[in-house]
Amino acid sequence: MTTPYPTLNASAGAPARGEEGFEDYKRALNANQARVEANRCLYCSDAPCIAACPTEINIPEFIRKIATGNERGSAKTIFDSNILGQSCARVCPVEVLCVGSCVYNHMGVPPIQIGQLQRYATDRAHEEGWRFYEAGASTGRRVALVGAGPASLAAAHELRRAGHGCVLFERRPQVGGLNVTGVAPYKMKADVGAREAEWVLGIGGVEVRAGVSVGAGEDVSFEDLEREFDAVFLGFGLGADSRLEAEGAGVPGVWGAVEFIEAFKLSQVDLSGVREAVVVGGGNTAVDAVRELIGLGVPSVTMAYRRGEDRMSGYAHEWRAAKVEGARGAWGLSPLGFERDAAGALRGVRLAEVDAACAPTGTERVLEAQLALLAIGQSKLAGVLAGVEGLAVERGCVRVDAEGRAGRAGYFAGGDCANGGKEVVNAAAEGKRAARAIDAFLGAGGSLRAHNSRGATGAQG
Amino acid sequence: MADLRTNCAGIKSPNPFWLASAPPANSGGQIMRAFDAGWGGAVWKTLGTPIQNVSSRFGGLSYGGVRGVGFNNIELITDRPLEVNFREIYEVKKRFPDHAVVASLMVETEEEWRDIIMRSVDAGADGLELNFGCPHGMCERGMGSAVGQEPTVNERITSWAKRYSPVPVLVKLTPNVSDILPHGLAAQRGGADGVSLINTIKSIIGVDIERMVPVPRVEGLSTNGGYCGAAVKPIALHMLASLARSREFQLPISGIGGVSDWRDAVEFILLGSSSVQVCTAVMLKGYRIVEDMIEGLSDYMDRQGFKTVDEMVGRAVPQYSEWGNLNLNYETVAKISADKCIGCQLCVTACHDGAHQCIHPQEGSRVPRVDEAECVGCNLCQIVCPVEGCITMEEVPNGFSPATWNEHLSEGAALRPKKGAH
Structure with missing residues (x-):
C-alpha cells in the first residue's frame, strides 16, 4: 500500500x-x-x-x-x-x-x-479498520504543525475534524515522533506507532512535509510559515541527548541513550563484544535503556546514578521490573569520563563517588564497560524559535497557557517541547487542547497572515 | 455436631440434600456417584412412556459475565426404557439402602398410573413424586403442568396414586399459576403425603439476535422452556412460604428452585422445606457441591443451636407477614464506613438516579456523605456497594411508638413524618 x-x-x-x-x-x-x-x-x-x-x-x-x-x-x-x-x-x-x-x-x-x-x-x-471521524467542512484556514509526533498528530486530527487544513513539518524522514523512534520495544515496536500515525492521518487533508526542518536558518523559517499559514502549532519535542562535557565523550562505544534506542529500533546496532554495559542516569530513559540492553543480550547491565535508588526519577515499577530481569544499580556515582584501551575502544566509565548532596567525596571508581549510554537528559530545542517575537521560552521549553497558547498570537504548543518531556498521553492531551484553542482563535477571525503585511497580501492575492 | 438426618413426608435420608428429578438423576450410575459424593437422596428423572428429545435442549442466562445465573430447558421426561430405569432403581437401593430414592412419575390414565406406581415400588422406590409441573412438551399432551394447573385433576390423580402406593406420595407443583395455595390444597385433599415445589417456570430464556430465533434453537425454531437456576430462588421462596404459612395447608414440603449452596438450603428450610432438591447447580458444577452444602448447613445449625433439621424447618415462616403489619415508624438510615469505603461512589449514582437523592460526593474526599434527614433507609446503596459491611442500615430512634398501617387504619395510630416525599 x-x-x-x-x-x-x-x-x-x-x-x-x-x-x-x-x-x-x-x-x-x-x-x-x-x-x-x-x-x-x-x-x-x-x-x-x-x-x-x-x-x-x-x-x-x-x-x-x-x-x-x-x-x-x-x-x-x-x-x-x-x-x-x-x-x-x-x-x-x-x-x-x-x-x-x-x-x-x-x-x-x-x-x-x-x-x-x-x-x-x-x-x-x-x-x-473501524474509523469514527470525518474531516469537517473546509474552513479554508490552514495550520502549520511543526513536528509530527504525538502532540502534532493529536492536534492535526482535531483540527481536521474542525475543517482546518493542516501541514505537518517533520525533520525526520517519517512521521510518528517518539512513538516510532523512542518507545521501549517490549512496550511498543516502531511499526505499531507508524501504523497508528497512518491511521490518525487517515482522516485526510493533512499534508506531510518530511525531511524538512523549521527555524531560523533551517529549510523553512517561521516567517515563511506566517506567510502561508493562519496558525502555527509547535510540537517539535526535544533535541539530542545531553553529553558529558568531560573528556572522552564521543569515543566509540559511547552513545546518547535516545540516539541508541532510535538506532536499534529502526535498524541494527552491533553489540558483539559487549559483555558489560553502563547506563548513566536515573530517569525513565535510563531504565528503558537498561531493560533494552538486557533484552538485546548484553550479559551485564548497570545503571549508574548520582543519587540513591530512592531518589531516581524513573518509575519504581519499571526499575523493579529491570531488576527482576537482572539489572544492577550503582548509586551515588557521577560520571567523569571514559577509559579506553590501547586500540581506542571503550574499556570503562570513570565516575566520582558523591554524597547525598551530590558533592564529590574524592573517591573515583571505574565501571568496566564496552558500551556506555548517556541518559542524562536531552537538549531543549526552543532555540529554533529565536527571533520569533513574543514567544517566551522558559528553561528551554515553550511557555504556554492552560489552553496551549504560546506568547505570540497565532502560536500554540504542546508535548515535550512545551512540558519538558512527559508521556505520550500528555502530548496527546496537550495537542488536542491546543487544537481547540486554535479552532477558537481561527473562529474568532484570528490569523497570522492578518498581522503580517506580506502574509495579508498573500492571503488576499 | 448437628444431626442432618431428614424425614420428609415419611421419606428418610441421611441429609436433606436431594437431587431433583432432572438430568443429574437420569441413571443409576449417576445417582450412585452422587450418593458417593454425599447426596442424601435423589428424585429419579421422571418415568413415563419414553419420549424422543430434541437437540439442543438447554439455554443459559448470563449476567455481568457470570454464566448460568438462570437456566432453562426443553428436555422432556426419561428417554430410556422403563425396565432399565427400574432395574437401576433396584441396584441403587441395594447399594444405598439408607438413601432416599424417589420415583418421579408422569403418565395419563388411571391404569397407567397404577402400573407405573406398582413397578416403581417393586423396584424399591422409597417414595413417589407426581410430576404435575413440567411446563413444556408434556403439558401439550395433557400431562405435567396441564395437571398442576387444574386443582380438580391434580386432586383426582393424587387420589389414584394414593390408592395404589404403599410408599409416601409427593405432588410436585408448578409455579405457573397465580396463587400456589389452591394447588397445594388440591394435593392435600387428594391425600398426598407432601408436596415439592417449584417445578420450572414457563419461559423464553433469550433470543439468538443474529439468527433472530429464540434459544435453545432447534434448527430454525425454538419453543418455551422451563426456567430454573439461581435466578428463580426468590419465586420459589415465595411459593414455599405461601404454603408453609397457610393454616389450611398441613403437608411437609420438599423445596426446589435455585438452591445452589448451603445458604440457599438454610433459607429454604427456614421457610418450611423439610428437604431441598437441587438440579441446576449440579448441572453447572457437579455433584461435588454437596460437600460444602453439608458442612455449611451443619456449621450453621451448630452456631444456631439446632440439633436436628426438624427443629429448623419453618423457623422464619412466622416472620413472613402482610405489608399492613409492618411497623411504619421503624426508621433506618444508611451509614457509610469511611474506613471500608473504597471511593467507587456507586452509591452516589444509585441514590441519585434510583432512589432519593440523599447520598452526595464530598469535597476533598471520595467517601460520600449521607444526608440522614433525607435518607429513607431503602437499602439501595447497600445493595450496590461492592465492599462487604461498608454500608450498614442503622436504626434511628425517632420517638414514635410502633404503628402498622393496619393499626393506623383501625386505631388511628400516629405515623412518623414521611422522609424523601417532597
Missing part, C-alpha cells in the same frame, strides 16, 4: 530491526481474558481512573462496552478522548495513572488492567 506521506519503512526486503526480537512484557489480552477482566470493573461513578488520565478517557464506559460485546463503541469511547489511544494503551505508565487510581487498590483486590483493555479495544479497531 502506498501512502501519501512517509511512514516507517517496514516493507519486505527492508533490513531487520534490532527491536524485533523483543516480546511484549504485557501480553495482549485475548477476547476471553478481556471479557472476564472487563466484567470485574465496578463502573464507578465519577471514576478516579478518569481523573487520573491526562486525556480523561471515560474508562468505566469503554470497559463496560467490552463487557457487553460492544467493542466498536468501546473503541470509539477511547478515541473520542484520545485519538492515540492505541499507543497510549501500550506506553502509558498506567501503574501511576489510571490503574494506580483504581478503587480496587483500596480493597486489596488487583486493580483493573485498564491499559490492557484499552489495547484490546483499540487493537480491534485498528485490525478491523
